[in-house]
Amino acid sequence: MLLHHSSWPEVEAYLKRSKGIVIPIGSTEQHGPNGLIGTDAICPEAIATRAGAEADFLVGPTFNVGIAQHHLGFPGTLTLRPSTMIAALHDWVSSLARHGFERIYFFNGHGGNVSTIEAAFAEIYADASLAQDASNRGPVRCRRVNWWDFKPVMDFCKERYGSSHGAHATPSEVAVTYFLQPQAIKHVEMSPKVAPWGRYTDADSYRAAFPDGRIGSDPSLADPKDGEKLIALSVAGLIEDFRKFEAA
Amino acid sequence: MLLHHSSWPEVEAYLKRSKGIVIPIGSTEQHGPNGLIGTDAICPEAIATRAGAEADFLVGPTFNVGIAQHHLGFPGTLTLRPSTMIAALHDWVSSLARHGFERIYFFNGHGGNVSTIEAAFAEIYADASLAQDASNRGPVRCRRVNWWDFKPVMDFCKERYGSSHGAHATPSEVAVTYFLQPQAIKHVEMSPKVAPWGRYTDADSYRAAFPDGRIGSDPSLADPKDGEKLIALSVAGLIEDFRKFEAA
Amino acid sequence: MLLHHSSWPEVEAYLKRSKGIVIPIGSTEQHGPNGLIGTDAICPEAIATRAGAEADFLVGPTFNVGIAQHHLGFPGTLTLRPSTMIAALHDWVSSLARHGFERIYFFNGHGGNVSTIEAAFAEIYADASLAQDASNRGPVRCRRVNWWDFKPVMDFCKERYGSSHGAHATPSEVAVTYFLQPQAIKHVEMSPKVAPWGRYTDADSYRAAFPDGRIGSDPSLADPKDGEKLIALSVAGLIEDFRKFEAA
Amino acid sequence: MLLHHSSWPEVEAYLKRSKGIVIPIGSTEQHGPNGLIGTDAICPEAIATRAGAEADFLVGPTFNVGIAQHHLGFPGTLTLRPSTMIAALHDWVSSLARHGFERIYFFNGHGGNVSTIEAAFAEIYADASLAQDASNRGPVRCRRVNWWDFKPVMDFCKERYGSSHGAHATPSEVAVTYFLQPQAIKHVEMSPKVAPWGRYTDADSYRAAFPDGRIGSDPSLADPKDGEKLIALSVAGLIEDFRKFEAA
Amino acid sequence: MLLHHSSWPEVEAYLKRSKGIVIPIGSTEQHGPNGLIGTDAICPEAIATRAGAEADFLVGPTFNVGIAQHHLGFPGTLTLRPSTMIAALHDWVSSLARHGFERIYFFNGHGGNVSTIEAAFAEIYADASLAQDASNRGPVRCRRVNWWDFKPVMDFCKERYGSSHGAHATPSEVAVTYFLQPQAIKHVEMSPKVAPWGRYTDADSYRAAFPDGRIGSDPSLADPKDGEKLIALSVAGLIEDFRKFEAA
Amino acid sequence: MLLHHSSWPEVEAYLKRSKGIVIPIGSTEQHGPNGLIGTDAICPEAIATRAGAEADFLVGPTFNVGIAQHHLGFPGTLTLRPSTMIAALHDWVSSLARHGFERIYFFNGHGGNVSTIEAAFAEIYADASLAQDASNRGPVRCRRVNWWDFKPVMDFCKERYGSSHGAHATPSEVAVTYFLQPQAIKHVEMSPKVAPWGRYTDADSYRAAFPDGRIGSDPSLADPKDGEKLIALSVAGLIEDFRKFEAA
C-alpha cells in the first residue's frame, strides 16, 4: 500500500489497524562508471514497495537526496547538509506523529546516511526528553535498517561476489537497479577490474582516492537476475523485521 | 534523460551540451475523497519525465514533500516547514551549481509551494548578492513553473470542467494520476457535488472549512483519457519553455 | 491609533474592542534615479497611519527592511535573507498572539516581499498544525495586502501612467513619497524615458539588466498631487478590507 | 541625511566622502502607565535624524523591534528572540558592507538590546576571524552607543530627576517623546509615586515585580521642555562621537 | 560537590535540599606570552570547585569554549559563534530545568562571554514569555557573575598591580593559574613591560593592535602566592553570592 | 602537552612539527547507581592527557556535554540537541583549521555521540565540497575513535567481565574513573546483579526499560586496579593510532 497512491480516507482506515509506516530513504550520487545515480533510492523504494504490497503495510514517499558531500566531485551528485537533513526528517516524523503514526521505519539504501539518520532520531526524541511535561506527546518510535542488512542478503553477496563486492557501487546494488531498469543497463569495462580501498573526507579527497567513483568493487559483475534474487531476499527480511517493530 | 537512471560519465557528457536541468517538485498531501496523496508529485514527475525523454534534457529527482501544513488535519499528509524547505532547496541548487549547472528549472505540482520556492530562490541568490566579491560564483539561475501554467492546459481545464474545476483536488490533476496509475482509481460519490470555496490558515481551520479536503472542485469528473491529454499539452509547454530558459 | 504612540493600558483597552492590528511592511532599496530608498516602507506606513486614525484601528511599527537582495548592486539597499525574515515575522506574530491579537494584517509596500511573507505565514501556522495537541494555541490569522492592490488604486495608475507605470520605481509610488516628503523631491532626467523590462536573479544580474535601477517605468511623471490622491484611494481600500478581515 | 529619503546616486556620492552610517536601534515595549510603547525607537531615531541633518552624515532606517521578552506581560510589547536579532543585524551589516560602508554606528535606545547587539558584532566579526583567507573581506567596524550615554545627558538626568529617574520608563525618555509627539502626552497619576526596583527573568516574573511596568522611576515628572533639552545634549554628543568613530 | 563525580541518586538527593547549581564558564584563548590558553576556564572551575566543596553546593561541568573570535589570530584559540553558544546554553539550561533545577548560576572567567551569556538568558526566558500558556514551565532563573567581580578581589588587584593590571592576560588571572598549575609556569620577558590599550574588531584587527596578545597588562608580575590569595577571596564571594541567589 | 596549559607561542612552535591535535569528547549523563555522571568525559580526557604527555602531542579541551537525551530521566544528565552539537563541532574545527591544524582527532567516551560526531564531520567537509572554488580551504581531516576501540582494551573487558560488561555503566568505564577519582568511589548493591538489555527512544522510554540506568552491566565489578590497566592499554592504542593519522 503506497501512501502516494492512497487517499486520506484509506490512510484513516489503515491507522485503525496499524500505527506503522515504512519510509524508503536513499541518496542521489554517483555510483561508478556503470551504476545509476539514483541507485541508493531506487533499491529501498522498490523493495519496500514490493514488501508493502505483499504484506499490506503502508510505504511512504522516498527521501531521495541524502548525505553525499563526498561524491560531489562527480557530476550529478546531490547532497543535503546533515543539519538540513535532520530538520527535514524532523518535519516528516512530526507530520506522521500528528496523524497518530507511532512506528516510523526508515528503510535505507545509503551507508553515508546512517549517522545523520541516527542523529535525527535523537533530535526528534529530544523534543520529548527536554520537555518539562512530556505527557502531551505521542510515543513515536523510529528505526533505521539498510536493505542489505538481512543475513540472507549479506550471505548472497559474500558468496556471489566475494572480494569484488566492495563498499560503493557494489555489484549487488547495481544488479538490483539493472533488474528494475533494464533499459538503463550500461556496459563499461572496469579499470582496474576491482577498485581500490581507502579513506576520504571531502569531495576532492574522494575523487583523488577513487578516480572512477567505485570503492573496492567490480560492478561489471552486476547481473539483473541476481538483482531479482536480492530483492526477494530483502523483501522477506523487511516484512519480518517491520512486523516485529510494528508490534513492539 | 533521468538523472536517477544516468551514470556520472553520462551527466558529464550532458553538461558539455547543456547547463540546464528540470527538477519536478510537489507535495505529499490529501487530495480529497478520491484523489491520491501523491498527486502533486506524481503529475510534474510524469510530465517532466516524458518531456525529458522526448526533447533529450535532464530530469532530476522529485522533491516530493513540500508545504502542506494546512492539510495536516487529514491523515497521510506530510509537510516541511518553509525554513526547512528553503534550506533543502539551497543544498540541491548548491550541489548542481558545483557541477556547472546554470539553469535550474523547478517544475511544480503544488500551489502551496510557490511562495516558499520563490523565497528559496532569493535565499540562494543572496549568497552572491551579499558577498563582497562575488566573482568566484557561477551564474546560477532558477525558474519555477507549475505544470498547469501553459495556456493550452488552462484552456482545456476551463472548457472541460468549467466551474467544477476548483482549486484543490481538481478533476484535472486527479485525471492525470488516474491515467498514470489506473489501479489506484477510486470511485467516490462527492457530497456536495462541488466543494465549497473559502479561506484557511492552519490545519484545524482548513478541515473546518473543507470537511472532505476539496476546495471548489468536483473530482468525480476525473477521466484517465483527459489525463492523457493534459499530460500531452503540458509536455509540449514544458519543452518549449525549458528550451527558452536554457538558452537565455 | 499608533502602537508606538500608545501606552500599554491603551492597548489593553483596545483589545477589548478589537483583536486586529495592521503592520506596515516594506523594504529599504534603491528606487531609481529620483526615487527614495525608503519608498516601499514610507508608502504603507503613511497610508496605514491615516487609515488607522480615520477608522480607529491599531497600527504597529513598520517592518522596514525586507527582501531586496537583487537591489544590492545599488548603494543604500539593505536586505534580509528570507530565512531571517521568516524568523523575525514569526517572532512579531508570536508576540502579538501572546497579547490576544487574532488578526494580523500586513500592509505591504514591496512586491519582492510577497513570497517570503506568505512563506512566513505557513511557518507560523505550522506551529499549530504540527502540534499533536494544538488546543492551547490561539487562532491567530494573518493576511497580506499590497497598498496598490485595491481596484481604484490600480485603475488610477493605469489611466494616469499607462505603459509608463512599469514594475519598479513606478511613478505612483514615487508620487506618494513626494507628497509626503516634498523636501526630498529630486528632479532627474530619465534616460531612456521609459526603462526596460526584463528578468533578473542576483544583484549583479539586476544591475546589468537595469542600469539605473528602474523596471519599465518613467518616474519623472511623479506628481505630489497624484500621490495625495493615491493615498486617499488606498486609505479607503484598507479601511474596508481590514474591517472585513477583523470581523471574519 | 536620511537613507530613506535619499536616492541611490545620492548614497553613491556620499560614499565618496564618508564610509560611516548611523543606525538608530530601539524596541517596541511597554513604558509604564504614561509612556509610549515606541519610546526606545522614537528617541534614538529623532536624535540621530537631527544630528545627521546638522552634521551631514547618513542615518539609516530604525531597527525598531528588539529584545523585550521580559515586557511581554504587558499588551503591545513585541520582541525578537536574540538569535533572530543576531541574524537580522548580520544581514543589515552585510548589506552595508557590500556597498563599502566601513563604520556602522548603532545608536541605541534600549538597555535590553545591549547584550544582543554586542553578541551580533562578535557573530559578524567571526565571519572574517574564522575564514582561512580573510583577505577578500572589507574592514567593517561596528559600534553601539546609547543615546543617554553622553555625560551632559547623564548629568542632566541626575540633577533634574535624582532618585526618581529609575531604570525603565524614565522621566527623561518619556520627556523626549512628549516633546516629539505632544499629541500623545498622557496624564496618569503614578501609584506609588516612584516605582520599585528589583530583578526579573521572564515576562511573568517581570509583571509580578513591576505591576505597572515601571522600574524605579516617576515618569509623571516628564516635561516636553526637558525632552527638547535632552535631545539637544544628545545630538551634540552623537555628532562628536560619530565623527571620531568615522575617522578612526 | 561536583556533578561529574556524583551519581544520579546523589543528585536526586541534592535536589531535595537545593534547586541551585553553579556552572563554570570560560574560554580557550591566547593569554599573552606567558599565560595559559585555558586560563579563563581554569580560574572559575577551580574557584567554583573549592567553593562547592566548602559550602556543599553542586558544581556542573565547565563550559570551556566561549566567544573568542578576536583572539583567533593567535594559535590555539578556539571560539564558538555567538549563535552557537546561545543554542548550547539553551540546551544546558533546558536539561537542568527538566530535573527541577531552578537557579542556574554561571560563574564566568571571560569578559568576552558576558554579552552572549546575557543574550542566551533572554533566549531561554523567551520560551516562556512567548508561550500563550506558560503554566507548564518551571520558574528557571539564571545568573552570571565573573570570578573577579567581588569587591575584595577587585581591591586586591588594584592595590597589588595598579596600572599594570590591564584588561587581558592580567597578572591576577595568570597568578591563579600559576598557583593551580605550577608546572606550567612560563618565564617570559615582556616587551613592552606594560602592553598597550586599544580597540579591536576581528582577529586581524586584534593582532595588529596587540602584537603579543596582552591588553594593558604586565603578566610577568604573576605570582602563585597571589593566585592562592585571589582564589580564597573569590571563593568567599561566590559562596555568599550563590547562597543569596539560591534563596531568592 | 595540554592546549589549556600552553601559551600561544608554544602552540605556534608545536605547529611547526605537527598539524595534529587530539580532542577528548564525552558526555555528562547518569551512569547507574555507582557510576560518575562525568564518566564519559573523564575517561577520554585522562587517557588522552597521559598519551599526549608520553608521546608529546597536543591535547585540546574536553567537549564534555554530548548527546544524552535518552538519559534525561535521571537527575544530573545534560544533553545537547544533535543540531547544536554539529554547530559547536563545526566552530571548534573551523577555529583549529584557521591556525593550520589539519588532523583533528576526536577521542570519544560515549557511544551515543558517535552518529552526531560523524554527521558533524560531513557538515564540516560539505563546506569545501559544496564550494565552487574550494582552493582556498585547507585540507582539514577529522577522525573519531572511542577509547575502548583498541583490541587489547576490548580483549581485557571480555576476559575480565564477560557477560557482565553490558553496554552502559560498564564495569570498565567505572573502573577507570575509580582509579582516577578514588574519593568518588561509591559502594552500591546492584539489583538485579546484571542489568537488563533492551531498546529505548526518549528519556521516559529509557527509564521505563532501565530503572536504575544501567544496560546489561554489573558495575559493582569495577576495581580501580583494572582501571589503571585499562588506561595503560588505551594510552598505547591512542599513541599508535594518532601517529598513523597524523602522518597520513
Ligand code: NI
Ligand atoms: Ni549505493
Ligand code: NI
Ligand atoms: Ni494538487
Ligand code: NI
Ligand atoms: Ni517600490
Ligand code: NI
Ligand atoms: Ni526605554
Ligand code: NI
Ligand atoms: Ni582571561
Ligand code: NI
Ligand atoms: Ni559511558
